[in-house]
Amino acid sequence: MACALDYLTIGDKEDFKRDPTMPSETIYTVGESITVTIPFITDSPRTLQLSFQDVTILHQERKILNEVSGTVSPGEVLAIMGPSGSGKTTLLDCLSGQRHIDSGAIFLNREPLSKKWRRKICYVLQEEIFFSGLTLRETVWYTALLRLPEKMPKSQKITLVDGILEALDLTFCQHTKFGDYMNRGLSGGEKKRANIACELLTNPLLMLLDEPTSGLDSHSAISLMKVLKRYALQELKTVVITVHQPSSQMFHMFDKLLLLYNGDMAYFGEVNSIYRYFEDIGVVIEPHYNPAEFVCE
C-alpha cells in the first residue's frame, strides 16, 4: 500500500483521547503535557510519480504507439512533442486511463494504473465548454458545488476557489464573463486557465493537459506555462502536456521531453540533454534555431 506521512500539531495530549478518529498506534507522546508534531499514516499519497513502459497501441495492422516509455516526477513538467498524427493525444488518453493499451504498462507510484488512481488524475482537454453568460468565478464556483463533497463546509469551498484563482493568476478577472463572438469577455489565455482551474478543484496529483497553449499568442502561451510550472513546483504536482510548436523560451521551461514520430519514441530525457543527444548522432542544433522546431522537423 502506498503511504504518505501527514503531520498534525496539537497543543495538548488530552486532545487525542477525545479524538476517536485518530489511530492510537500512530500517536507519539513526549512527556506528560506536550506540544508536539505527530506523524500518522494515511493511505492517501500527496505526490505521484508517473512512469510508463513500452506502451503500445494497435489499430488494425498499424502501431499508433510503438513501445513508448518515460517517467516524470512530482514538480516536473513533461512535454510530449511531435508532428501532427505522431500519437501525442493517444498517449495522453492512455496515461489518463481512458484508453486501453495493447501492451506495456503504466505505473503511478510504482503501482499499476487502476480506478483508484484515476481519481488523482485530471485530464484537461483542448475544448473549453463554458456558459458565455457566467463569470469566471461563477463557473468555478458552480463546478465546485457539483464536484466537491456536499459535506464540505461552504467556507472551505470558498477558500479553495479563492486559492485556485490566485494560483492561476485569475483573481483580477474573476468577475468577467466568458463572453462569445458577439460579446467579448475573457481572453483566450484566461479561458484556458479557467478550464484548468475547474479541474484543480478535486486536488489532482497528476495533471494531463492536451495542447493547453494551442490558439494562444506566444506571450499568453508563455505566461500560461509560467503559471503551470510555478503551480507544479509549489504544490508538487506532476504535469504532462502535449504541445505542438513551442517557442524557444517555452521549450526551455519544460523539464523533460518525449519526442514522438509516427508513434515511435524518437527521444525521451531531460530537455537540456537534447543538444548532446543530437550531437552524438552527428547533428548540431544551431544556436539561432528554435530547438522545438528543429527536433520536430
Ligand SMILES: Nc1ncnc2c1ncn2[C@@H]1O[C@H](COP(=O)(O)OP(=O)(O)OP(=O)(O)O)[C@@H](O)[C@H]1O
Ligand atoms: N481510435 C482510432 N482509430 C483509428 N485511428 C486512430 C484512433 N486514434 C488515433 N488514431 C490515429 O493515430 C494517429 C495519432 O493520433 P493522435 O491524435 O494521437 O495524434 P497527435 O500527435 O495528437 O496529432 P495532432 O497534433 O494533430 O493532434 C493518427 O494518425 C490518428 O488518425
